[in-house]
Amino acid sequence: MPRVLLLGGTTEASALARLLADGRVPAVFSYAGRTEAPIPQPLPMRTGGFGGVEGLADYLKSEGITQVIDATHPFAAGMSRNAVAACTQAGVPLLAVERRPWAEEPGDRWHHVADYQGAAALLPPERTSVFLAIGRQNVAAFAGLPHRFLLRFAEFDARQSVPLNAELIVERGPFDFDQELALLRAHDVRWMVTKNAGGSAARAKIDAARRLQVEVVMIDRPTLPPRETVETAAQAMEWLGHHADLGL
Ligand SMILES: NC(=O)c1ccc[n+]([C@@H]2O[C@H](COP(=O)([O-])OP(=O)(O)OC[C@H]3O[C@@H](n4cnc5c(N)ncnc54)[C@H](OP(=O)(O)O)[C@@H]3O)[C@@H](O)[C@H]2O)c1
Incomplete structure (x- = not known):
């Protein structure tokens, strides 16, 4: 039985939460807790840090998480680095959803x-x-x-x-x-x-x-350790389809 941990805080995370809820995929949505009024999500939510790499690795084990999707902001480098380390440690597959950076166009300064x-x-x-x-x-x-x-x-x-x-x-x-x-x-x-x-x-x-x-x-964006990455919520659902029996 899959149980996905979705690290949120972006538009892509909210879009993926909707797809997971529509597909009835068991998942938990995680917010850092930086804002007073976070956008409600159609998934069970948790809020606040995990306590570094060790805390996240423990959480993955105790909650029976089978896949992690890191859809945090491209500048949330601390969380993303911890996710790579904790998933490696716990042997849990990790996917990042990361939108493309803006590219300079003629006339830009x-x-x-x-x-x-x-x-x-x-x-x-x-x-x-x-x-x-x-x-x-x-x-x-x-x-x-x-x-x-x-x-x-x-x-x-x-x-x-x-x-x-x-x-x-x-x-x-x-x-x-x-x-x-x-x-x-x-x-x-x-x-x-x-x-x-x-x-x-x-x-x-x-x-x-x-x-x-x-x-x-x-x-410019912070440099992160190598990790499998897609750009959209729909691509993340495809990846999950290869890594879990979603029953879709
Ligand atoms: N940085 C930005 O420009 C930006 C812009 C828009 C939205 N956001 C969102 O705001 C949140 C915080 O960003 P940040 O730059 O402060 O992050 P960060 O520096 O990478 O994270 C610092 C710590 O906050 C906790 N944390 C971050 N995201 C979390 C999440 N989704 N769920 C649970 N804990 C989380 C983790 O604590 P522990 O080590 O205790 O686990 C992490 O080590 C992120 O979720 C991000 O998507 C950030």
């Missing part, structure tokens, strides 16, 4: 960096207007810089402080091209810092930046 510190170092020394499209955990790397920062978070707890002189917008995407164009114009944005998340939900800001010739500091 991208500057590639490896991490947030690299992005902060690459911004010009003189004061300019910077859209930090990176999520609230990572803004500390930009503290002390002279710029006018624009931040946009999906949710924000007023008890938390932001270590930057910044204008803050609290709004949950996806945003379309016209919305992003209007935002960049309204704040006279000259530089944007973003992670190469890939996918369509966060893409419009990149297209708007090209139109307005905004300089984009693109944080």
Whole structure:
């Protein structure tokens, strides 16, 4: 009897949860627990870390997990590395669902960096207007810089402080091209810092930046250990079909 552990937090994870539920495949959906109001899933859910590689390996054994699908965000490198190590240790097959990164197009003004510190170092020394499209955990790397920062978070707890002189917008995407164009114009944005998340939900800001010739500091994806990878939820279902008797 299969029992799938689906590591979530992305659009692809939610799409796969729907396919698993429709196919009546026994599965557990796992959230890290970073957001106050995670999207409800049509599968049994659990929330919070497993306790590193050992904790995850123990969980796989105690819960009788037969396959793991890592559909975490391409920048959730800690979880993805742990999944590779724990699945190897426990002898459980692992598949990653990872969307393709965005590719540079004619007219783009991208500057590639490896991490947030690299992005902060690459911004010009003189004061300019910077859209930090990176999520609230990572803004500390930009503290002390002279710029006018624009931040946009999906949710924000007023008890938390932001270590930057910044204008803050609290709004949950996806945003379309016209919305992003209007935002960049309204704040006279000259530089944007973003992670190469890939996918369509966060893409419009990149297209708007090209139109307005905004300089984009693109944080490239972290390097992960080799693992079997597909791009879509449907491909993950196919993989499961080869690795488990799903009774579909
Ligand atoms: N990083 C991003 O840009 C980004 C963007 C959108 C969504 N997300 C989602 O937000 C979550 C956290 O991202 P992150 O970058 O903070 O991850 P991370 O740095 O790779 O993970 C740190 C720790 O959080 C726990 N964790 C992460 N994802 C988990 C999951 N799906 N289920 C249970 N525990 C999980 C694990 O704790 P233990 O070691 O204790 O097991 C992991 O070692 C991920 O699920 C990811 O898909 C991340």
